[in-house]
Amino acid sequence: MNSIQKKIWVLALSVLLVMSVIWISLIYYNQKMQDQYNNILERYLIMNEVTSSSQEMITALNNHLIFPSSENQQLINQKREEIVQMKDEIADFTNVENELALTNYVNLIESLVEATQRSMAFQIEEQTENSNTAFTESNNISNYISEMTLTLINKELKTYDRFYRGIINQSKELIKLGIWLLLLISTLLLFFTYWFSVRITKPVEKLTRAASALSRGRFDLKVEVDSKDEIAFLAKMFDQMRININNLISEIHQKAELEKELQESKLLLKESQLRSLQNQINPHFLFNTLNTLSKKAYMEGSEETSDLLVDVAGLLRYNLKHLDKTMTLFDEVRVLQQYIEIQKARYTDRLSFYKEIDESCLSIEIPGLTLQPIVENAVIYAVEPQEEGGVIWFRIKDDVDRVKVEVEDDGPGMTEEKQKQLLADKPELSKGHASGIGLSNVMKRLRLFNGREDVMNIESELGKGTKVTIYIYKEKGVDQNHQDNDSR
Structure with a gap:
């Protein structure tokens, strides 16, 4: 010890x-x-x-x-x-x-x-x-x-009247005894605490003075502590650190020069990024413009066009503000419905969308913009290529310790090899579309959010459609694979 x-x-x-x-x-x-x-x-x-x-x-x-x-x-x-x-x-x-x-x-x-x-x-x-x-x-x-x-x-x-009176007298004496004991114990504890603190603080004060000298650049003063506890060991290591610092001063100067060059490179990169952003359309200006067009369409009697513009504006605002935030399933389902209304206006009767939602699951939290990319893939691969269109089923189910979200379509499906590639996180196979977020990105964010690897499953056969299932765990964990990757 x-x-x-x-x-x-x-x-x-x-x-x-x-x-x-x-x-x-x-x-x-x-x-x-x-x-x-x-x-x-x-x-x-x-x-x-x-x-x-x-x-x-x-x-x-x-x-x-x-x-x-x-x-x-x-x-x-x-x-x-x-x-x-x-x-x-x-x-x-x-x-x-x-x-x-x-x-x-x-x-x-x-x-x-x-x-x-x-x-x-x-x-x-x-x-x-x-x-x-x-x-x-x-x-x-x-x-x-x-x-x-x-x-x-x-x-x-x-x-027993004398006995009762004796009890009262003894109680008074006990109170006096308790007060004296309290004073005695307090005195002993103060004395022992002072002795104990001195045995620890004096070596610490020596070590502090040595550290202060080092902070002023005095690397020639030897650190000495005569205690026989852990602080003496700490002082020994501190003195060794003094020697090492003295030896590394020249290397620090060289690294400082390299750091200066690196900072200059970073400033050039930020300036380049700023110029790139200046050349892009301001998304907020576009959002405000869509709101203006929606009101004008409503005033001119084009209510369907007005509703469509409102959905587009809402979807744009959600994509701008909530990509890096945690939202509830209720918010995700609401913005997904806006996305479906936009797609229905585009594909009319070619797109059939059915939903089955367990209302008790809508309060659970999920990374923002998670559901839209999955449904968007179903629209792109199952509805758009087919002349007769397609059907998409959207389900939210309570699965004991987690919530399952299923997106199923009746499209052409995919091979087992492609399913494995998607689940193995191949970015080139899961690039995003309008939302800018693909399956690969969704899977990464879900794994970080849940602290687990098992967050997505794909079931598909050629000619029989595809079902993508994501899992949102009610209690977040720290997955061992993530810990291993972080340690590397």
Whole structure:
């Protein structure tokens, strides 16, 4: 393990050890207090339960004497067993201050059980008077138990009043202890942090001063750091770098001259490109002109011509602005519909276009100007050469972790060899047309966008048409082939 790592681990383990000791101590103290509190609460609950059970047993006995039934007898037996069980638990609550009262309380419970049993026995022997006398005795004992319960609880409250006050005092002392511990720990941490920082920052300061000297061109000053950690190794490498820089100064001058010549060449190239752009038609001027012609055609009553000009203007604007942006399938489908309207105006009934779109997929993102080049290829190769025209099917389907976009035509198709060449990214076989974007470019952009190689598939047979399928993945990945190519 390296020296700096050791220092960090020592600091972390020291803090962890101190916090663990405090945490364990607090948990132990809290658990102890909780156990004492639960024990006292249990005493109160059991004595209160004795009163409730005795009253319920007397009520059940009274009902049984008036209307004997097996249900009442079962209830009496159940309550009697509960009272006997609680009597044994109460006997364990004896201490010096409540020994006499608690003994009388236990005797009353035993007397209640015996009187109840006598009343039921006389009732079975049909000795009504004796049974009623025993019931009256049981009822009186139950009332005594209720009064005795209140008395015992009152005694318990007085007895444990000191305990409650002790808890409050201990809580105050615990707060004071916590404050002192916090101050102590804070002081120790500040001291240890200062020592730790000095052990690291001093060598760094030496290294910084050496770097400052190097930045001023002082390559003759040796870099020395006397620490025994990674910073010393860094200083050694820094000194070696100083020597190498001194040796490379002459080479840098030569490279500077070459760089100057290269910059001059770049300036000449940019100037040439600027002249080339000045000789081209301004696309935005053309877009504005098309809008003007559309409005003029509409005003003259040529609504179909106006709509066609609007579609051309929209398609031009989309091609100008969105080639290097990410768009949604909804936008791509909308501009594709404009392109189809333009082509229908050109080919009339020779072009049939059918679409099947899963609306839930339209929000997924896709590189701009992806769909039009694929449909454009179908128009060029499947519709334009055929005298009777052709049919194009456009489908968008949800395919679990990806979205499939299919463009199918009934054109002449292609050979398997040409399909492989297209998928192998042969630019000469997939050059763009009106859009300036071919299948090769579409495939490259999709691979970069998805981070995967499997982004396009072509199915075709001679005389049976062609179907091009592209895949848009819902979760983008980094394809290993792209990583390998980038590393090369």
